[in-house]
Amino acid sequence: MPRLDHRTFVNACRDERGVGHHTLRAYAQDLRTFARFTATHRLSDPLSKDDILAYHRHLRDALGAKPATIERRLVTLKSYFAWSEDRNSALPSPFADVRISVRIPRRLPRPIDRDTLRAVLQAGDGPIAVRSKPSADDTAPTSQNAVTVLIIKLLIVTGLRISELTNLKIRDVSPDGGQILVNGKGSRERIVFVPNRELQEEFRRHCEVRCNEDSLAAPLFLNTEGRRLRSATFRKRLRALSRRLGIEPHLTPHRFRHSAATLLIEEGIDIRMVQALLGHASLRTTEIYVRVSNSALRRALERVDVLSELRQ
Structure with a gap:
């Protein structure tokens, strides 16, 4: 099973990029969701493009996640693997050849009359x-x-x-x-x-x-x-x-x-x-x-x- 060093990643986002508390909490939640997926499906390093596509289908079909949630979780994961590859080039990002388009409905804000x-x-x-x-x-x-x-x-x-x-x-x-x-x-x-x-x-x-x-x-x-x-x-x-x-x-x-x-x-x-x-x-x-x-x-x-x- 891949070892996701999500604590170090979240700390790096906080210390190096000044990311806010709520965003950091969302990053941690997104990575924990992916960790559960890799454990359930017995995935191992190095992860592949097919693993990412399977995770996308899992979010969409099995979990019924909203498009905005799916996009956020994939973006978090992509950022994590880019950061991880930068620290260890022996583990290339599985997102290298992935092209996933998530269609998010455009909702107008609802102000109070x-x-x-x-x-x-x-x-x-x-x-x-x-x-x-x-x-x-x-x-x-x-x-x-x-x-x-x-x-x-x-x-x-x-x-x-x-x-x-x-x-x-x-x-x-x-x-x-x-x-x-x-x-x-x-x-x-x-x-x-x-x-x-x-x-x-x-x-x-x-x-x-x-x-x-x-x-x-x-x-x-x-x-x-x-x-x-x-x-x-x-x-x-x-x-x-x-x-x-x-x-x-x-x-x-x-x-x-x-x-x-x-x-x-x-x-x-x-x-x-x-x-x-x-x-x-x-x-x-x-x-x-x-x-x-x-x-x-x-x-x-x-x-x-x-x-x-x-x-x-």
Whole structure:
């Protein structure tokens, strides 16, 4: 059976390429899946082109994996064998003559419509956060509701990924609450602005409270237990809020990110500025939001009304 040195590979991706935590976790999962396949089918080194093609069929037919998952797992595997061959030329990559085309359906993002966003912003008085353990501190759920709504507002105006928000430290926010230093994908830093004055003041007050409670290196957002608020916990709060408001499909942090990008493009913000705000490495990733913004196109066409102009 081939020996997959996936731990060393993952560590090299982290140390040499600055790959993010979530991507590293996906790499490890992809390589473990392939390791199980090689064990089940009693494969041995050196692996061949036919072994890779058989693994592709296994992912597609036996596991029923989605096209995007199949592509990711093959890309991870190809990167691993290129890295492995670079360290030991006696084991050439089995991908040398492999040509696999995975057709991935192009899905448009699903932003949250404006009426739903208004309903969400007005729903902060109801229960959102529930304490995981009994406590005598009855004010905690109320304060957690306020934190949840604050994060929702920040997602709407900044387009941040939820992991970027929940990983913020107190020191990452400017004293006036108007700027955030974000550590994004691939450890790329960027500055994100909070444009709304009322939200700036709300954000500043939250940061001031946290600053009085903890050191500047402490997490900015805490859960009901006083530890760093995790992305998964915030997603649970959004699902609870979705059920309470009858929102389908349910709210997710990434839908707020889609909404932020779509709203900005509909209001005429240059796409390159939106790219910088979202932290996209490629403009192609941002361009999808231009196609989503049909309402902006409709308003523009109604303003022009070419047929009426020709009748004059």
